[in-house]
Amino acid sequence: MPIRPAYLAALSLAVLGVAGGTLSAARPDVPANFPEPPARKAIPAGNQVAVLAGGCFWGMEGVFEHVKGVQSVVSGYAGGAKADATYSKVSTETTGHAEAVRIVYDPAKVSYGTLLKIYFSIAHDPTQVNRQFPDTGxxxxxxxxxxxxxQRRIAIGYIAALDKADVFSKPIATKLEAGSFFPAEAYHQDFMRKNPNNSYTSRYDKPKIAALKKRYPALFKG
Structure with missing residues (x-):
């Protein structure tokens, strides 16, 4: 099992009190009355797909697996070529990929806008540039x-609304991108479920799931 890039350095930072181990709802710049996303024009028929990147895909997968209406979540790579979509290559930070998750959801039970609300308020810190806490690149x-x-219309509108509301103390760094999604290796899938005592996810990802349950109990599934 490979060690997360920069994790050993993160442990040193944590000793100094630099690395943030309590995320999302614990951040003081995320208000309790987080703005609502733009309204959707209609409910699409059948299951839909969302692809989001926000740091280590272990935690992103773990958060969205606990959202009602989400049918499945797959960890993978988006924004680069298929030939380079391997953990060893992506970790060189030269392939153009982002660690991402592919979320299959039932739009009759959860909207794309609601997924984005969780993405911005719980799943990651959208103000960090080319990093998420201990992981850089x-x-x-x-x-x-x-x-x-x-989806593009809703995402653009929501970022604009969050900017206008001054939700965060720093500018939102999230970009809208194009590109195919490629599933990651099998050992990355359902990582948190398979490795409940992993030190990395215990420090950086379990607090997100706790925040999801506390902040949006009606959306949480065990």
């Missing part, structure tokens, strides 16, 4: 990969 960037024109 463009593969850990904040990026949305819209799968439809309607």
């Amino acid at each position: 463009p593969s850990y960037r904040s990026a949305i990969f819209p799968q439809t024109a309607e």
